[in-house]
Amino acid sequence: xxxxxxxxxxxxxxxxxxxxxxxxxxxxxxxxxxxxxxxxxxxxxxxxxxxxxxxxxxxxxxxxxxxxxxxxxxxxxxxxxxxxxxxxxxxxxxxxxxxxxxxxxxxxxxxxxxxxxxxxxxxxxxxxxxxxxxxxxxxxxxxxxxxxxxxxxxxxxxxxxxxxxxxxxxxxxxxxxxxxxxxxxxxxxxxxxxxxxxxxxxxxxxxxxxxxxxxxxxxxxxxxxxxxxxxxxxxxxxxxxxxxxxxxxxxxxxxxxxxxxxxxxxxxxxxxxxxxxxxxxxxxxxxxxxxxxxxxxxxxxxxxxxxxxxxxxxxxxxxxxxxxxxxxxxxxxxxxxxxxxxxxxxxxxxxxxxxxxxxxxx
Numbered sequence: 001x002x003x004x005x006x007x008x009x010x011x012x013x014x015x016x017x018x019x020x021x022x023x024x025x026x027x028x029x030x031x032x033x034x035x036x037x038x039x040x041x042x043x044x045x046x047x048x049x050x051x052x053x054x055x056x057x058x059x060x061x062x063x064x065x066x067x068x069x070x071x072x073x074x075x076x077x078x079x080x081x082x083x084x085x086x087x088x089x090x091x092x093x094x095x096x097x098x099x100x101x102x103x104x105x106x107x108x109x110x111x112x113x114x115x116x117x118x119x120x121x122x123x124x125x126x127x128x129x130x131x132x133x134x135x136x137x138x139x140x141x142x143x144x145x146x147x148x149x150x151x152x153x154x155x156x157x158x159x160x161x162x163x164x165x166x167x168x169x170x171x172x173x174x175x176x177x178x179x180x181x182x183x184x185x186x187x188x189x190x191x192x193x194x195x196x197x198x199x200x201x202x203x204x205x206x207x208x209x210x211x212x213x214x215x216x217x218x219x220x221x222x223x224x225x226x227x228x229x230x231x232x233x234x235x236x237x238x239x240x241x242x243x244x245x246x247x248x249x250x251x252x253x254x255x256x257x258x259x260x261x262x263x264x265x266x267x268x269x270x271x272x273x274x275x276x277x278x279x280x281x282x283x284x285x286x287x288x289x290x291x292x293x294x295x296x297x298x299x300x301x302x303x304x305x306x307x308x309x310x311x312x313x314x315x316x317x318x319x320x321x322x323x324x325x326x327x328x329x330x331x332x333x334x335x336x337x338x339x340x341x342x343x344x345x346x347x348x349x350x351x352x353x354x355x356x357x358x359x360x361x362x
Contacts, residue, residue, distance in 0.1 A: 004361050005352040006040070009105055014097030014343045015278045016058040019353060020105040023066035023078070025361070031358060034089040036084050037062055039355040044087040045066050045087050052353060053084065057271045060084050065358060072131060073124035075106040076168040091170070093198060094127040096281025100161050101345040103134030104143045128171035130197065135162040145346045152319025153278035158344035165339045168197040168285060172250065176336070178240040182295040186232045186239075187347040190324045192296040196289040196336060198252055198282035201236040204297050205255040205268065208284050212257030212266055215315050219268060219275040229253055233272055233276045249273075252280070254287050254297055254361065263315035265291060265301045279316040284323050285339040288312050292327055293334040 007024065011097045019040060027033045041060050042051020048081065053060040064078040071234040079098060081090045103121040106112045113120050119138045124131055137144040137159045147159030152360045169176050173195045183190050205212025208225060221226065232255055237245030245251065253270035260266060268277040269283045277281070291298045291312070292305055304310075326337040355361070 001357055003354040003357050004359065005354050006036070006361055007093060008350065008353050009347060010349040011063075011101035011105055011345055012154070013063075013099065013101030013345045014281060016061050016095060016097035017054070017348070018059065018063065018098060019062040020063040020065060020101060021053055022109060022111075023064050023076075026064060027361060030091065035359055036086050036355060036361060037080055037089050038161070039359050040353055041082040042084065044347065046085045048084065053082065055084060056079070057084060058277065059113045061095055062330060063098050063102055063105065065102065065106055065109065065111060068124055069103065069123060072110045072122065074122045075102065076124050076126050079100045079124050088247060090247075091127060092248050093252070094125045094130065094171075094282060096165075096197070096227070096285075096341075097165070097280070097343070098353070099132060099134075100343040101162065103136045103161060104145075104345050104347065107136065107138065107143050108350075111239075114141040127308065128168075128197070130168050130171055131166045133164040133166070143347070147344070147359065149344050151344055152250070152316070152321070154344065160342050160348055161345050162342050163340060165197060165285060166346060167245055168339065169289075169336050170195050171197055172199045173240055173242065176289065176293070176334075178317060181292065183297060184236070185240060186235050189232055190297055191232065191236060192290050192298070193236050194286055194290050194293075194296070195240070197241060197285035197339070198280070199242065199250045200254050200283065200286045200290075201233050201251045202254040202256060202287065202290050202297055205257040208255060210255070212255055212268055213260060214268065214277040216277045231274070251315045252283055253265055254283060254290075256287065256290075256301060258311075259315050261315060261320070263297065263313040264303070266315040268317070275317075278318040279314060279321045281341055281343065284314050284321050284341070285325075287314060288323055288325050288339065289334065289336050292325070292336070294332060
């Protein structure tokens with residue numbers, strides 16, 4: 001008996017990958033949409049053997065695009081974080097790495113026309129209502145994927161995709177410091193609850209009894225660490241006004257430590273139930289704001305923050321991420337303006353993905 005088919009494109013965006021869909025091809029009801037995406041990814045199995053997922057949180061992500069009706073945006077981007085071994089979908093956060101592929105995907109899908117050798121695509125990230133400008137190389141009106149830009153965590157080199165993130169302070173909670181404090185003590189651990197591009201709970205690695213220089217694999221094997229972090233994260237979510245976050249991937253977790261090389265600081269980022277192999281783009285912006293703001297858990301790491309812009313270097317397990325931030329200080333308090341990154345994306349496949357006939361796509 002014939003299965004249901006859905007047109008899709010499969011992109012690597014930054015250090016993540018997954019299927020990109022047009023909203024018109026999917027159910028608008030969130031419960032039905034979740035059922036479809038679980039089937040597409042093959043969620044509920046650690047290997048995602050019956051779907052397109054790759055068995056990790058960075059390979060079970062989905063982008064859903066539609067043409068924007070708002071004057072300040074060209075395309076709307078809805079992100080879905082699909083579970084790996086659990087049949088769940090979280091529409092709460094956004095994803096900056098998958099967002100890297102949104103501009104190229106919008107052009108490939110015909111949602112936005114090319115405008116010369118470079119095309120600017122204005123993206124509304126609907127999960128958090130952030131506005132992002134993406135600049136893609138389009139020589140001859142065709143998206144270019146060949147180039148000389150390398151990013152840690154991805155083999156080879158590709159064409160650059162420049163992203164500039166605007167309106168990202170208080171992305172989910174409406175405040176940079178949703179608890180009203182720059183440091184809260186939760187179960188004996190000092191943490192900074194902060195919301196810039198991504199709600200996060202940030203702490204010093206040493207306060208959790210680790211160096212902060214471990215590999216993602218070493219961290220994933222430390223079950224005691226995850227148990228302790230999760231208990232504190234759940235309490236932090238309540239304090240941030242996010243309710244019961246046990247089934248939500250936000251707030252994410254970041255642990256910071258002194259830089260080992262030439263970076264501003266080192267970080268380990270959690271998604272939150274496993275360690276990110278490198279660094280999330282949205283997470284890097286939140287970590288950057290925590291670093292720049294006086295009085296947070298990053299206070300003893302701060303150096304050379306004078307001025308109004310900074311190319312910040314964040315060290316992670318596979319190398320480093322560079323992020324250009326603009327900001328100033330008013331009465332000693334951080335006023336965070338924008339964050340920009342240069343990443344890469346590549347179209348890997350396109351066609352139709354099939355799901356069981358019993359799951360409706362209407």
